[in-house]
Amino acid sequence: MDKFRYLPMTEKDQHEMLETIGVSHLEELFEDIPNEIRFQGDLNIEKALDETSLVKEMTRLAEKNRHLKEYPSFLGAGVYEHYIPSVVNHMLLRSEFYTAYTPYQPEISQGELQGIFEFQTMICELTGMEIANSSMYDGPTALAEAAMMSAGQTKKKTILVSKTVHPEARQVLKTSAKGQNLTVIEIDEKDGVTDLDHLKSEYNEDTASVILQYPNFFGQIEDLEAAEKIAHQGKSLFIVSSNPVSLGVLQPPGEYGADVVVGDAQPFGIPTQLGGPHCGYFAVTKKLMRKVPGRLVGQTTDDHGQRGFVLTLQAREQHIRRDKATSNICSNQALNALGASIAMSALGKNGLREMAEQNVQKAHYARKQLEKNGVKVVTEKPFFNEFVVRLPKPVKEVNEKLMAEGIIGGFDLSRFYENKENDMLIAVTELRTKEEIDQFASVLGGVQ
Numbered sequence: 218m219d220k221f222r223y224l225p226m227t228e229k230d231q232h233e234m235l236e237t238i239g240v241s242h243l244e245e246l247f248e249d250i251p252n253e254i255r256f257q258g259d260l261n262i263e264k265a266l267d268e269t270s271l272v273k274e275m276t277r278l279a280e281k282n283r284h285l286k287e288y289p290s291f292l293g294a295g296v297y298e299h300y301i302p303s304v305v306n307h308m309l310l311r312s313e314f315y316t317a318y319t320p321y322q323p324e325i326s327q328g329e330l331q332g333i334f335e336f337q338t339m340i341c342e343l344t345g346m347e348i349a350n351s352s353m354y355d356g357p358t359a360l361a362e363a364a365m366m367s368a369g370q371t372k373k374k375t376i377l378v379s380k381t382v383h384p385e386a387r388q389v390l391k392t393s394a395k396g397q398n399l400t401v402i403e404i405d406e407k408d409g410v411t412d413l414d415h416l417k418s419e420y421n422e423d424t425a426s427v428i429l430q431y432p433n434f435f436g437q438i439e440d441l442e443a444a445e446k447i448a449h450q451g452k453s454l455f456i457v458s459s460n461p462v463s464l465g466v467l468q469p470p471g472e473y474g475a476d477v478v479v480g481d482a483q484p485f486g487i488p489t490q491l492g493g494p495h496c497g498y499f500a501v502t503k504k505l506m507r508k509v510p511g512r513l514v515g516q517t518t519d520d521h522g523q524r525g526f527v528l529t530l531q532a533r534e535q536h537i538r539r540d541k542a543t544s545n546i547c548s549n550q551a552l553n554a555l556g557a558s559i560a561m562s563a564l565g566k567n568g569l570r571e572m573a574e575q576n577v578q579k580a581h582y583a584r585k586q587l588e589k590n591g592v593k594v595v596t597e598k599p600f601f602n603e604f605v606v607r608l609p610k611p612v613k614e615v616n617e618k619l620m621a622e623g624i625i626g627g628f629d630l631s632r633f634y635e636n637k638e639n640d641m642l643i644a645v646t647e648l649r650t651k652e653e654i655d656q657f658a659s660v661l662g663g664v665q
Contacts, residue, residue, distance in 0.1 A: 293644020345471025590662025
């Protein structure tokens with residue numbers, strides 16, 4: 218059997234299984250379904266192929282894809298192509314991690330538990346927060362969970378979220394809020410950042426939390442200091458969603474008084490992989506540690522005084538009394554969180570700072586080259602590794618021309634913002650070379 222990469226089922230296997238359950242034919246399994254609602258005839262699908270032909274067909278289809286190994290990409294908008302140390306994949310494919318299940322039994326799960334504990338520790342160091350959980354499914358669901366937690370903590374019903382927060386994260390937030398009968402009010406954007414005057418005017422005694430993104434969806438740096446003062450007028454929580462790579466150079470949200478910091482750990486060791494799966498992170502101040510959704514791994518000592526790790530502070534009702542649950546998540550993204558931990562460890566403190574600095578420097582170089590080539594840059598305020606340009610033609614049309622030149626273009630902002638029909642959001646990471654940036658600027662300048 219070891220020559221198979223899967224377990225085949227022979228006719229003999231099928232016969233034995235049917236015999237075991239006392240059925241003579243497969244049709245008997247569907248006897249309870251009335252004939253009038255059963256599908257009659259053959260499905261309109263191609264006939265099954267033999268293995269060799271199937272591999273050829275799947276390869277043909279896969280070669281239609283335009284992927285990052287083939288083309289330089291200037292597409293970001295929440296999912297980024299970053300350097301992944303080769304050790305990440307090597308470690309993740311070890312069977313101890315790759316096949317590990319929920320670590321409920323600490324006596325046989327110390328390796329996985331320690332890996333998660335290290336992830337929590339590094340997230341706290343990055344964000345300037347006191348406690349982080351073992352990870353969430355992704356950044357947008359982490360943000361929604363933070364908002365739900367704020368409503369439970371403050372007993373208030375209104376969430377104020379900036380329109381400079383990722384549009385898809387806001388959609389997830391609204392979906393979660395509807396189930397909890399919460400009101401979500403979106404705060405206007407002004408010159409690429411949150412309109413603080415609008416935030417002040419919408420803030421009231423029913424505000425559970427204020428949510429900003431840092432850097433925001435347009436790549437710009439929000440004034441967290443000013444926003445925190447507004448958020449903490451009453452008993453509201455201040456929630457910040459942050460790209461973790463940017464925290465290699467930016468002052469962490471924890472130092473601005475954030476109560477909750479969330480985001481996606483995808484930039485650390487997790488490929489873009491068609492938009493997922495990724496790994497959200499969730500960090501809080503100590504006063505909120507008993508309200509944190511998902512899992513927490515704690516450090517302890519055993520009977521012999523040796524260091525050990527256990528799952529701790531979990532709300533048991535999240536498992537057995539779902540109607541009283543503080544959250545809908547009882548799990549985490551352990552494998553991807555481990556990948557992020559390995560990447561952060563391999564980069565180290567100095568490596569992460571260098572990586573972040575290269576993002577800033579290369580993005581600003583790209584901006585300069587685009588302006589030289591006659592492209593109008595909309596972004597004027599400080600930004601990290603993303604900025605907005607305005608084109609004379611629809612972004613979709615421009616991106617088709619870029620693709621013809623072997624370049625994956627930026628994000629079409631008209632997908633989410635009515636007043637940004639010809640605006641493109643461009644991301645430049647440390648992987649982009651000077652030659653690639655120069656070519657991109659030249660081609661984009663040529664479509665003017």
